[in-house]
Amino acid sequence: MIPLKDSVRSKTIPFINYMLxxxxxxxxxxxxxxxxxxxxxxxxxxxLIPQNIxxxxxxxxxxxxxxxxxxxxxxxxxxxxxxxxxxxxxxxxVFGDNVEDRLGHLxxxxxYLLVGVAGNLTHIYFNTNSQIPTIGASGAVAxxxxxxxxxxxxxxxxxxxxxxxxxxxxxxKAMFFLFLWFLLQLINGLTSFGPGHETQMVAWWAHTGGxxxxxxGYLILRKRNDIRGT
Numbered sequence: 001m002i003p004l005k006d007s008v009r010s011k012t013i014p015f016i017n018y019m020l021x022x023x024x025x026x027x028x029x030x031x032x033x034x035x036x037x038x039x040x041x042x043x044x045x046x047x048l049i050p051q052n053i054x055x056x057x058x059x060x061x062x063x064x065x066x067x068x069x070x071x072x073x074x075x076x077x078x079x080x081x082x083x084x085x086x087x088x089x090x091x092x093x094v095f096g097d098n099v100e101d102r103l104g105h106l107x108x109x110x111x112y113l114l115v116g117v118a119g120n121l122t123h124i125y126f127n128t129n130s131q132i133p134t135i136g137a138s139g140a141v142a143x144x145x146x147x148x149x150x151x152x153x154x155x156x157x158x159x160x161x162x163x164x165x166x167x168x169x170x171x172x173k174a175m176f177f178l179f180l181w182f183l184l185q186l187i188n189g190l191t192s193f194g195p196g197h198e199t200q201m202v203a204w205w206a207h208t209g210g211x212x213x214x215x216x217g218y219l220i221l222r223k224r225n226d227i228r229g230t
Contacts, residue, residue, distance in 0.1 A: 001177065002160040003094045004169070008152050014097035016105045020112060021089050021096075024137060027077045028085045047133025048075035050124040076116040078135040088137040094157070095148045096141075099218070102151050107221050115143025115213040122209020126189070134203050139210035142185070146214025149178040151222070182211050 031039055048071045056068070079085035100108035119139020148155075155174040160167055189204035 017096040046074040116140030118213035119206035119210030123206035139206035142210035143214030146211040147218035
């Protein structure tokens with residue numbers, strides 16, 4: 001299912017959401033201008049490598065290179081290919097403006113970064129030995145979707161649905177759309193365990209962790225008495 005637009009119009013200009021999208025696009029542009037060998041170095045330097053984080057002992061946490069911890073944030077703004085960034089930015093465009101409107105601009109920025117880190121930490125927990133750099137805004141975007149799930153359950157999402165070789169466009173309730181999306185991520189995460197699961201290319205647990213963190217974060221950061229559920 002591909003969301004095209006939702007039925008809720010933002011009451012304010014979502015300039016933080018616009019800024020996040022532009023930053024992601026700019027970073028991706030810089031990526032594709034790099035020679036392959038430099039791009040590989042870039043991804044390994046700024047992408048999140050679970051084993052590197054896990055290998056830091058409790059005694060050396062404060063003495064560890066800050067660049068290592070920074071990858072919890074920097075990895076959120078790196079993407080592997082055009083389809084990867086296009087999908088993430090489309091979801092962020094559709095759902096992010098309303099969540100920013102509901103939380104407020106500065107809270108939304110804090111929220112976005114926090115749920116992105118939460119998604120990364122969830123991925124690390126289930127892939128402690130992985131040496132594959134984890135990149136992408138999926139965990140943060142999933143967090144935005146988790147917040148939208150609670151904030152706008154009655155909203156409708158105009159959705160493109162592929163049916164074999166054909167496509168159909170229909171409106172789906174946001175609650176159903178987002179619940180089904182989360183369920184698919186959870187199922188894929190649960191069925192991914194087994195030999196070699198830490199070499200898989202999709203961070204399913206970053207998606208589920210980000211979504212859950214987004215729902216919880218919204219409950220904490222939302223404005224008081226904000227139970228409209230548009």
